[in-house]
Amino acid sequence: MSVYPIDRAFLDRHRRRITRIYERRSECVDTVSLYIPDGLATDSTPGQFLMVWIPGVDEIPLSISYVDDGIVGVTVRGIGEATRTLCSLQPGDTIGVRGPLGRGFTIRGGKSLIVGGGIGVAPLRYLVYKLLDVGGDVYVIFGFRDRSHMIFVEEMNRLSSKGLIEFYVATEDGSYGFKATAYDLASSAIDEGVDMVYVCGPEALTRKILMLCLERDIPMEASVEGYMRCGMGICGSCVRGIYLVCRDGPVFDRSKLVEIGEIGLRRRGASGIMEPLL
Ligand code: FES
Numbered sequence: 001m002s003v004y005p006i007d008r009a010f011l012d013r014h015r016r017r018i019t020r021i022y023e024r025r026s027e028c029v030d031t032v033s034l035y036i037p038d039g040l041a042t043d044s045t046p047g048q049f050l051m052v053w054i055p056g057v058d059e060i061p062l063s064i065s066y067v068d069d070g071i072v073g074v075t076v077r078g079i080g081e082a083t084r085t086l087c088s089l090q091p092g093d094t095i096g097v098r099g100p101l102g103r104g105f106t107i108r109g110g111k112s113l114i115v116g117g118g119i120g121v122a123p124l125r126y127l128v129y130k131l132l133d134v135g136g137d138v139y140v141i142f143g144f145r146d147r148s149h150m151i152f153v154e155e156m157n158r159l160s161s162k163g164l165i166e167f168y169v170a171t172e173d174g175s176y177g178f179k180a181t182a183y184d185l186a187s188s189a190i191d192e193g194v195d196m197v198y199v200c201g202p203e204a205l206t207r208k209i210l211m212l213c214l215e216r217d218i219p220m221e222a223s224v225e226g227y228m229r230c231g232m233g234i235c236g237s238c239v240r241g242i243y244l245v246c247r248d249g250p251v252f253d254r255s256k257l258v259e260i261g262e263i264g265l266r267r268r269g270a271s272g273i274m275e276p277l278l
Helices: 008-014 081-088 118-134 153-161 182-192 203-216 254-260
Strands: 017-020 023-028 031-037 049-054 058-068 071-077 094-101 111-117 137-144 166-171 196-200 220-223 251-253 266-268 274-276
Touching: 008 094, 017 031, 031 058, 031 081, 031 094, 049 071, 049 081, 058 081, 058 094, 058 118, 071 081, 071 118, 111 118, 111 182, 111 203, 118 137, 118 153, 118 196, 137 153, 137 182, 153 166, 166 182, 182 203, 196 203, 203 220, 203 254, 220 254, 251 254
Parallel strands: 111 137, 111 196, 137 166, 196 220
Antiparallel strands: 017 094, 023 031, 031 071, 049 058, 049 094, 058 071, 220 251, 266 274
C-alpha cells in the first residue's frame, strides 16, 4: 500500500476552493454536467476525482468528465439528496471543490478499448480526448439502460463521424444502437485484439471484463467505487481489499483488481458493513 507525500502540492489539492458554477448542461433525464473555472483541477488525469461540497448539504466525490482551457466539468446523476441538489444548481451558484484526487488512468498509445456503462462513462469522456492527444486507435463502447439515459452519445458520434474514434452504443431495451450489453460488444472487440482496455461502470461489467482480460492476457484498468468521506486516505471508509479507493484508486490495474478480489461481488456501504452487489 502506498502513502501520500504530505507536501505543498498535497495541501493545495486538499484545500477546499470556493467557486461558482460557470455553465450547466442537462445530459439526459436525470444527469447534469456542471462546469467550473479551476486552474488546479485542469492539471488532472482522467479517472481522478473532485470532492464537491454542496453548501449546507454534503461533500461528495465526482469524477472529472471534462477539462479544457481552465474549465473543469463534473457529471452527476441525481439519485440522492446531495446529487439531486447538485443537479438543481444553476450558473452563478456557489460550490466548493478539493482535488484533483486519487490515481487516474494510464495514458498510452496503441489500440485502446474504452468500455463504459451508465454514469460510469463520465470519466471515460475525458479519457477519450487524452488518448486522442497521444495518437493510436480508440474504440469506445458505451452501454445504457435505454435511450433516455444516454449521455455523451452525440459528442462521441461527432468524433466518430470525423474518423477520430470508433464508437458503438448498446441499450438494454434496444431503443438506440445495439440491443445488447456493453459487455457483449466489448467481448467482440476484445476478440478482434486490443492493446489496452479501460473500464468504468457497474461492477458486474468490470468483473466480467476483468475475467476476459485475464483469460486473454490483455492489460486492463478500471475505475471502482468506494464509500468516500474524507477523500484523503484518513478515515478508511473507502477501503476495498487492501487498498483505499480515494488514495490508491479509484483506477486500479488488472493485478490490483484481482488482489481486491471483491470487485462485482460486495462492497462496504455507508454503515461500514459489507453489502452484496449481486
Ligand atoms: S475516503 Fe477516507 S480514506 Fe478514503
